Amino acid sequence: MTQATISAGDTxxxxxxxxxxxxxxxxxxxxxGGLVRPKNALNTMMMSVVALGVIGVQWMLIGYSLAFAxxxxxxxxxxxxxxNNVGLxxxxxxxxxxxxxxxAMFQGMFAIITPALISGAIVERMRFRxxxxxxxxxxxxxxxxxxxxVWGSGGWxxxxxxxxxxxxxxxxxxxxxxxxxxAWFLGPRRxxxxxxxAPHNVPLVLLGAGLLWFGWFGxxxxxxxAANGLAALAFVNTNxxxxxxxxxxxxxxxxxxxxITAVGAATGxxxxxxxxxxxxxxxxxxxxxxxxxxxxxxxxxxIQIRSRTKLDDALDVFSCHGIAGITGALLxxxxxxxxxxxxxxxxxxxxxxxxxxxxxxAVVTTVAFAGLGTLGILALVQVTIGARxxxxxxxxxxxxxxxxxxxxxxxxxxxxxxxxxGGSLGGSVVVESFIAEPTAAPEPAV
Amino acid sequence: xxxxxxxxxxxxxxEVKAALFRAGITGITLSRVSGHGGEHERFEQYRGTxxxxxxxxxxxxxxxxxxxxxxxxxxxxxxxxxxxxxGDGKIFIQPIERVIRIRTGEVDNxxxxxxxxxxxxxAAINAAGMxxxx
Numbered sequence: 001m002t003q004a005t006i007s008a009g010d011t012x013x014x015x016x017x018x019x020x021x022x023x024x025x026x027x028x029x030x031x032x033g034g035l036v037r038p039k040n041a042l043n044t045m046m047m048s049v050v051a052l053g054v055i056g057v058q059w060m061l062i063g064y065s066l067a068f069a070x071x072x073x074x075x076x077x078x079x080x081x082x083x084n085n086v087g088l089x090x091x092x093x094x095x096x097x098x099x100x101x102x103x104a105m106f107q108g109m110f111a112i113i114t115p116a117l118i119s120g121a122i123v124e125r126m127r128f129r130x131x132x133x134x135x136x137x138x139x140x141x142x143x144x145x146x147x148x149x150v151w152g153s154g155g156w157x158x159x160x161x162x163x164x165x166x167x168x169x170x171x172x173x174x175x176x177x178x179x180x181x182x183a184w185f186l187g188p189r190r191x192x193x194x195x196x197x198a199p200h201n202v203p204l205v206l207l208g209a210g211l212l213w214f215g216w217f218g219x220x221x222x223x224x225x226a227a228n229g230l231a232a233l234a235f236v237n238t239n240x241x242x243x244x245x246x247x248x249x250x251x252x253x254x255x256x257x258x259x260i261t262a263v264g265a266a267t268g269x270x271x272x273x274x275x276x277x278x279x280x281x282x283x284x285x286x287x288x289x290x291x292x293x294x295x296x297x298x299x300x301x302x303i304q305i306r307s308r309t310k311l312d313d314a315l316d317v318f319s320c321h322g323i324a325g326i327t328g329a330l331l332x333x334x335x336x337x338x339x340x341x342x343x344x345x346x347x348x349x350x351x352x353x354x355x356x357x358x359x360x361x362a363v364v365t366t367v368a369f370a371g372l373g374t375l376g377i378l379a380l381v382q383v384t385i386g387a388r389x390x391x392x393x394x395x396x397x398x399x400x401x402x403x404x405x406x407x408x409x410x411x412x413x414x415x416x417x418x419x420x421x422g423g424s425l426g427g428s429v430v431v432e433s434f435i436a437e438p439t440a441a442p443e444p445a446v
Numbered sequence: 447x448x449x450x451x452x453x454x455x456x457x458x459x460x461e462v463k464a465a466l467f468r469a470g471i472t473g474i475t476l477s478r479v480s481g482h483g484g485e486h487e488r489f490e491q492y493r494g495t496x497x498x499x500x501x502x503x504x505x506x507x508x509x510x511x512x513x514x515x516x517x518x519x520x521x522x523x524x525x526x527x528x529x530x531x532x533g534d535g536k537i538f539i540q541p542i543e544r545v546i547r548i549r550t551g552e553v554d555n556x557x558x559x560x561x562x563x564x565x566x567x568x569a570a571i572n573a574a575g576m577x578x579x580x
Contacts, residue, residue, distance in 0.1 A: 196497040196498065197497075198490065198492055198497055199492055253491075257491045257496075259491065261491055261492070263492055263493060264493065267493060303493050303494040304494045305494075307493065307494030307495050316493060316494075441551055442549075442550055442551040443551060
């Protein structure tokens with residue numbers, strides 16, 4: 001292979017798509033951050049932001065190799081550790097027209113956002129250090145093998161013909177199921193179903209949802225790994241499904257409560273994006289629309305049921321990513337057609353009922369592997385450095401107890417009064433205070 | 447001298463302020479408060495959860511009046527803050543022992559009269575005459 005075969009257009013699109021997917025993790029921080037209470041806003045946002053750091057490093061050092069280097073059908077090899085042998089030439093196994101480093105970065109952004117998705121289920125009660133360790137272990141032990149099974153060369157689900165265009169199983173089902181397990185393992189927040197817990201900043205939720213939609217074009221259309229018709233198809237399906245899901249969710253809100261809600265619109269569009277992810281490059285736009293409608297309806301129902309239980313999946317990651325992801329993966333087996341993508345496959349409606357079996361196999365294995373794996377990792381974290389935050393830390397808020405910061409300063413009287421005399425804080429900034437001599441009190445005029 | 451504290455609906459504040467100014471009560475202090483009265487609880491829907499909001503947003507206005515202004519003040523509030531629905535608020539009146547203006551050291555009634563009280567009152571009456579809410 002020489003660099004002469006590199007396509008400038010394809011490379012440009014994949015690099016831009018990588019940046020778009022990076023923005024999704026920032027969008028996720030806003031989406032989740034707005035949904036929690038003010039005292040946990042920074043912690044919740046940091047659960048996404050820190051993934052940009054630690055998984056960015058993990059992916060470069062070991063993740064990409066475990067997922068995509070030549071290996072067996074269960075795991076990639078170690079030959080690409082530290083991006084060793086990951087050069088500027090294309091690797092025809094993955095894409096014949098872009099530098100393999102572009103593929104590595106694009107996939108790295110997926111590895112970053114996937115574990116960050118889980119955090120929504122466990123907000124407002126997890127120890128931050130324990131979370132960071134969980135993040136690294138989950139990416140290494142769950143995400144990297146899964147990505148290899150479905151997308152890596154020789155992966156066993158790839159060989160069986162499982163269709164997952166942009167990560168319905170690898171990203172959304174795995175994150176959704178892990179979220180469910182993590183929410184159960186950590187137990188509910190102390191305040192759950194005890195006092196009203198409302199989103200503290202719905203505009204942030206809408207900002208986050210908008211960034212997720214924007215970035216998702218890179219996620220899905222970028223998964224064509226080329227600037228071609230397939231990318232356009234995935235783009236069209238992505239937008240159509242998100243729009244259809246938003247409309248469906250709004251209609252269900254209206255029917256149930258008499259009002260269309262902003263949080264509902266934001267949730268609906270995200271669910272549509274999740275649902276279309278495995279199908280984006282395999283189905284017609286009309287099927288894309290149906291997938292958006294069905295994913296929204298099923299996920300909406302799941303949230304109604306979940307919120308009546310004691311299971312504190314705080315931001316409904318399982319309903320939004322797990323349920324919608326499973327819906328999308330199975331519907332891919334129904335609607336896929338080679339008329340849209342000859343390199344893809346035919347589904348049930350195109351006369352290939354067997355595809356449903358393969359899709360189901362991929363779903364069931366992902367659920368079992370991610371669920372059990374998450375349980376093991378959390379148990380390990382719990383007995384070593386601790387997973388659940390102490391009760392006083394939880395009630396004080398994780399911003400203060402985990403980070404020593406607050407999201408919203410400057411609104412209370414303390415900021416008017418200035419710094420106090422905390423003499424024991426060695427490194428604290430000492431602000432010199434000038435006390436003006438008071439002017440002599442005037443003689444009373446009466 | 448009396449301390450008059452009133453709790454009113456936030457959406458009535460422009461009318462209450464205008465009525466107080468017209469009555470010559472131009473020194474007022476406002477705070478946003480939350481409270482529980484006889485009103486029905488309000489419901490908010492977030493995804494699958496219906497939240498019961500027990501506390502309602504109100505505005506608290508405090509003013510200290512010399513005796514001749516107390517009844518006009520009460521009338522101004524009653525005429526401007528009332529909607530007739532549950533939740534219109536309350537007026538509390540307490541005696542005040544001393545008042546001192548920090549700038550000059552003036553005490554009691556002399557300290558209570560705002561320096562621009564007449565101008566503010568005139569402007570409020572004119573605005574009302576023109577059909578506006580000052």
